Amino acid sequence: MKTKKIVVFASGSGSNFKALHQAAMKKEIPARITALICDNPDAGALTYARDHDIRTEVISPRGFVDPETYKKKLDEILDEESPDLIVLAGYLKKIPDEIVERYPRKIINIHPSLLPKYGGKGWYGMRVHRAVINNREKETGCTVHYVTQDYDEGPVIARVKVPVSEKDTAETVAAKVLRQEHVLYPKVVRFLLSNT
Ligand code: GRF
Numbered sequence: 032m033k034t035k036k037i038v039v040f041a042s043g044s045g046s047n048f049k050a051l052h053q054a055a056m057k058k059e060i061p062a063r064i065t066a067l068i069c070d071n072p073d074a075g076a077l078t079y080a081r082d083h084d085i086r087t088e089v090i091s092p093r094g095f096v097d098p099e100t101y102k103k104k105l106d107e108i109l110d111e112e113s114p115d116l117i118v119l120a121g122y123l124k125k126i127p128d129e130i131v132e133r134y135p136r137k138i139i140n141i142h143p144s145l146l147p148k149y150g151g152k153g154w155y156g157m158r159v160h161r162a163v164i165n166n167r168e169k170e171t172g173c174t175v176h177y178v179t180q181d182y183d184e185g186p187v188i189a190r191v192k193v194p195v196s197e198k199d200t201a202e203t204v205a206a207k208v209l210r211q212e213h214v215l216y217p218k219v220v221r222f223l224l225s226n227t
Contacts, residue, residue: 035062035115035224038108040122041069045076046209047120047141047216052083054217062224066112068105070124086112092124102127109134116224119178120216123155128180138178139223141216143208145190146174150183160201160208170194171204173212175219188223191215 037055041048048067054060067080070091080087088108095101105127109117119126119140131138142150149159149171163171172192177185191211195204 035227036065036112037062037116037118037220037224038066038068038112038114039064039076039118039120040126041067041074041076041120042071042123043074043076043121045074045079045120047212048076049079050213051118051120051217051220052079052085054221060217060221060224062115062220065114066108068108068122070122076120098127102129105130106133115227116220117178118216118220125182126178131178131180136177139175139188139219140178140183140185141212142174142176142183143171143205143212144174145170145172145192146176146183146187150174152182154183157201157205160205163195163204164199164201168195171208173208173215175215189215189219 039048039051052064055062055064064085066086066088067076068088068090069077072089077087090104092098092101117134117138126138144150144159149162170192172190174190175188177188179185193207193211
């Protein structure tokens with residue numbers, strides 16, 4: 032059977048990217064991560080990818096004279112890689128609509144809340160966890176969903192709930208949710224690639 036290919040997009044520390052790569056190395060995911068696309072030249076994800084001989088591409092819409100050239104470059108990289116799955120792991124830029132259309136049900140994202148709560152433009156990182164604490168939520172969690180043209184609105188694939196206690200702070204909640212993400216994301220990727 033042909034080994035499947037994954038391209039990951041990340042902007043930050045890349046702990047989900049690492050969890051996915053480690054799962055692939057242990058053959059828990061039937062695929063190889065062949066490339067990391069990153070918009071931030073200082074991202075920890077890049078260091079990890081370089082240390083593990085994964086192709087890296089640093090590309091940000093800001094680095095291009097116009098959006099068309101940026102899209103063309105992204106398209107070229109994806110064409111070269113021809114991924115079976117595109118995984119957004121803490122990627123803060125919007126994927127251009129044309130790319131989303133070209134890869135229907137092949138782009139997924141993980142979000143640190145129980146979507147649709149605390150999702151959409153402007154909801155990311157500690158903002159989400161602070162709002163969960165300020166609103167005295169009893170539970171939060173993480174959601175994996177397909178990427179569509181609207182932020183965090185694509186069909187939900189899986190969610191994991193995390194209880195919030197009175198002793199929790201935004202920081203403790205963030206850590207608990209992230210731990211669950213590292214378990215959930217590889218499971219979902221394995222499920223999707225085993226069923227396509
Ligand atoms: C995660 O919380 C994820 O849900 C969100 O961005 C964060 C990325 O964290 N989309 P990391 O870079 O994988 O550590």
